[in-house]
Amino acid sequence: RPRPVTVTVTGAAGQIGYAIVFRAAAGDLLGPGMPVRLHLLELPQARRAAEGTALELQDGAFPLLDGVEVFEDADAAFDGASVGLLIGARPRSRGMERAELLEANAGIFSVQGRAVNRGAAEDFRAVVVGNPANTNAYIAASHAPDVPRERFTALTRLDHHRALAQLAAATGARVDEIEGVAVWGNHSASQYPDLTHATVGGRPALEVLAGTGRDLAWVDDTFIPRVARRGAEIIDVRGGSSVASAAHAALCHVHDWVLGTAAGTWTSMAVASDGSYGVPEGLVSSFPVVCRDGRAVVVPDLELDEFSRTRIDRSVRELEEERAAVQQMGLLGPRR
Numbered sequence: 001r002p003r004p005v006t007v008t009v010t011g012a013a014g015q016i017g018y019a020i021v022f023r024a025a026a027g028d029l030l031g032p033g034m035p036v037r038l039h040l041l042e043l044p045q046a047r048r049a050a051e052g053t054a055l056e057l058q059d060g061a062f063p064l065l066d067g068v069e070v071f072e073d074a075d076a077a078f079d080g081a082s083v084g085l086l087i088g089a090r091p092r093s094r095g096m097e098r099a100e101l102l103e104a105n106a107g108i109f110s111v112q113g114r115a116v117n118r119g120a121a122e123d124f125r126a127v128v129v130g131n132p133a134n135t136n137a138y139i140a141a142s143h144a145p146d147v148p149r150e151r152f153t154a155l156t157r158l159d160h161h162r163a164l165a166q167l168a169a170a171t172g173a174r175v176d177e178i179e180g181v182a183v184w185g186n187h188s189a190s191q192y193p194d195l196t197h198a199t200v201g202g203r204p205a206l207e208v209l210a211g212t213g214r215d216l217a218w219v220d221d222t223f224i225p226r227v228a229r230r231g232a233e234i235i236d237v238r239g240g241s242s243v244a245s246a247a248h249a250a251l252c253h254v255h256d257w258v259l260g261t262a263a264g265t266w267t268s269m270a271v272a273s274d275g276s277y278g279v280p281e282g283l284v285s286s287f288p289v290v291c292r293d294g295r296a297v298v299v300p301d302l303e304l305d306e307f308s309r310t311r312i313d314r315s316v317r318e319l320e321e322e323r324a325a326v327q328q329m330g331l332l333g334p335r336r
């Protein structure tokens, strides 16, 4: 039996946390051969609820679950961790300005970044789910200068899945007949779900869509906003935000990052830019990536048409503004 992997889940008593921990214990995070030890980090007021979740995890009698501990202290929660599911965040309350939201979250993610720097395992990697996810990941990385920057990523896999599902619905294809969908930029309304490299059953997606009477205007007016605003649609219809779909996406994100994307396919992840496609180095922006040997590598040399270029630039500009705002407020750590 391999040595168990310590997985720290922040916001573990929240909605997504509750949905994710049982599946992580069942093997959906790191595969059916890898035992896990769960560290649940919560705020003091949610500690009891996290302890209740821990009791239920025990009652699941999961063969792969090697233990569960509840923490209020970030240093203790990240000690020895190899995986961080950074879900807990400060939600936007009524009337809250964007700057206030950034500031409140910078408080959380700087503390967690420092805790990771102090005590996480050598192979630590994190996916930030809590919004604003990309900038929160950037902040955490800035406070963890001894951990490679690329280990702090943010979740855009849910957007990727939404794009896949919408394309499948429009073309009548199954999702596993679709390749080459990409999500670029920020996990926000400015994101760019890109179909220009996608194929359906091996044929260019735009050509297949044209055969159903859907032209580029449909992509621009219907597809992109549908994907980018799907979270609001879920809130409207379900009466609550996306939870199980977000938990599923975060599990897929880490699973593929560690175990690799299937041969010949790519996925979307927000990763620290290496300067590819003109995205300023270090910004945590979504790209199409291939995962191999535990590393996520941006798919190189894709041709970007003018439409894509404009859309990507717009979303990246928003990320730069968020970065500038937290920088101005003095909320970034020692990494430069």
Ligand code: NAI
Pocket: 010, 011, 012, 013, 014, 015, 016, 017, 041, 042, 043, 046, 087, 088, 089, 090, 091, 108, 128, 129, 130, 131, 133, 155, 156, 158, 159, 187, 241, 242, 243, 246
């Ligand atoms: P929730 O409000 O149900 O749970 C959040 C939990 O985090 C709460 O239990 C709270 O006590 C905890 N928390 C807050 N600050 C903390 C801290 N400093 N340390 C530890 N725990 C802390 O929210 P839900 O529905 O689980 O969503 C979590 C986050 O995920 C939100 O920011 C939401 O916007 C985001 N989200 C991101 C998606 C993505 O695709 N990137 C998709 C869906 C949600």
